[in-house]
Amino acid sequence: MNATNRTVVVTGIGATTPLGGDSASTWEGLTAGRSGISALDADWAAELPVRIAARAAVDPSEVLPRPLARKLDRSAQFALIAAREAWADAGFTGRAGEPEADVDPVRLGAVIASGIGGVITLLDQYDVLKEKGARRVSPHTVPMLMPNSPSANVGLEVNAQAGVHSPVSACASGAEAIGYAVEMIRSGRADVVVAGGTEAAVHPLPIAAFASMMAMSKNNDAPTSASRPYDTARDGFVLGEGSGVVILESAEHAARRGARTYCEVLGQGLSADSHHIAQPEPTGRGIAAALRNVLETTDLKAEQVTHLNAHATSTPLGDVAEVKALRQVLGDDLDHVAVSATKSMTGHLLGGAGGVETVATVLALHHRLAPPTVNVDELDPEVDADVVRGEARALPEGTIAAINNSFGFGGHNVVLAFRSV
Structure with missing residues (x-):
């Protein structure tokens, strides 16, 4: 088999999210339809126009040793926690190159993305500079604020030497990282890649900036119902934080070590709208192009798709544009796709969204269960799709995509x- 035809599978998952400190508790929250969004009670939030967010259910300080945590931005802390869970879930018990790890470090990669990077470190250390002077700025500041810090630290953790990468494409970053990791394996550069996304931007400046753009929900009095994709009353996204990481592996490598396989990764579809720096292209043209791309470059057929984890951030324009694109490409086959918008529960993790939602998609296939979309009291008539509402829905038996x-x-x-496998 040529390197470019290698089958890629998921052998490990890890997450720390607003619904739980690991993938199991996150999945339980998703299938139960539980919201991870709450009011921000910190003093700094009192005067903000938006005073709600989806904070991590388990703070990294409860998991990581203090000497390690103080050298990492919060985004890297989340990534390391999720990566450690995924690594262990895949059956690896040591760093690459050690006998128990069963992976060659020069055949191991890491691709962890963040849309914003170490923004909390940057802003906090600027406050230190202003208030206490240059000598009090942490010597760890630059390694902490770098956008590649999460990926670099995960790479160091597992001893990845095939390449450590950090694609940055705003809220598509985590998904792009996973797609890049697939190509690393298919090209023959790596046998195993730790891939995903992370974000930690719950801070007054990002919140004020997003609010100024009119992108965020201002439903401060009802946090748990503020994120409402597809609902006629939706008024913007809710900011979330956390990380989702998967272990991708060539099928041959996984079989050789007897690894458990969650599902197969067929591939990725990519495109750019070239329309506006922030607004979605209203007809869904670019989204449709990415969907067609994944169908044309894999053996996936439209009629085989039974589940979709939608981007669906709860913005008036974006939710509809996505559905229009789906209908353009899938046609009548969209009627048989169970659509879940998990941001209704986790909020929007920006660069971490693709990682967390990949974990959710993998588990949906593995357990054959589509999570519900909560807070859809009145479905927007322009949303021409089968949105899973109320409770989780069983997915069909047999091979599904x-x-x-x-x-x-x-x-x-x-x-x-x-x-599915």
Whole structure:
């Protein structure tokens, strides 16, 4: 088999999200329809126009040793926690190159993305500079604020030497990281790649900036119902934080070590809107191009898609544009796709969204269960799709496929496709 035809599978998953400190508790929250969004009670939030967010259910300080945590931005802390869970879930018990790890470090890669990077470190250390002077600025500041810090630290953790990468494409970053990891394996550069996304931007400046753009929900009095994709009363996204990471592996390598396989990764579809730096192209043209791309470059057929984890951030324009694109490409086959918008529960994790939602998509295929979309009291009549509402829905038996959509400011579109095993 040529390197470019290598089958790629998911052998490990990890997450720390507003619904739980690991993938199991996150999945339980998703299938139960539980919201991870709450009011911000910190003093700094009192005067903000938006005073709600989806904070991590388990703070990294409860998991990581203090000497390690103080050298990492919060985004890197989340990534390391999720990566450690995924690494262990895949059956690896040591760093690459050690006998128990069963992976060659020069055949191991890491691709962890963040849309914003170490913004909390940057802003906090600027406050230190202003208030206490240059000598009090942490010597760890630059390694902490770098956008590649999460990927670099995960790479160091597992001893990845095939390449450590950090694609940045706003809210499509996490999905693009996973797509890049697939190509690393298919090209023959790596046998195993730790891939995903992370974000930690719950801070007054990003919140004020997004609010100024009129992109965020201002439903401060009802946090748990503020994120409402597809609902006629939706008024913007809710900011979330956390990380989702998967272990991708060539099928041959996984079989050789007897690894458990969650599903197959069929590939990715990519496109750019070239329309506006922040607004989605209203007809869904770019999204449709990415969907067609994944169908044309894999053996996936439209009629095989039974589940979709939608980007669906709860913005008036974006939710409809995505559905229009789906209908353009899938046609009547969209009627048989169970659509889940998990941001209704997790909020929008920006660069971490693609990672967390990939974990959700993988688990949906593995357990054959589509999570519900909560807070859809009145479905927008322009949403011409079968949205899973009320409670989780069983998916069919046999071989089924799912897609995960991620789109970002700048017009970045990434579609990932998966198939059950």
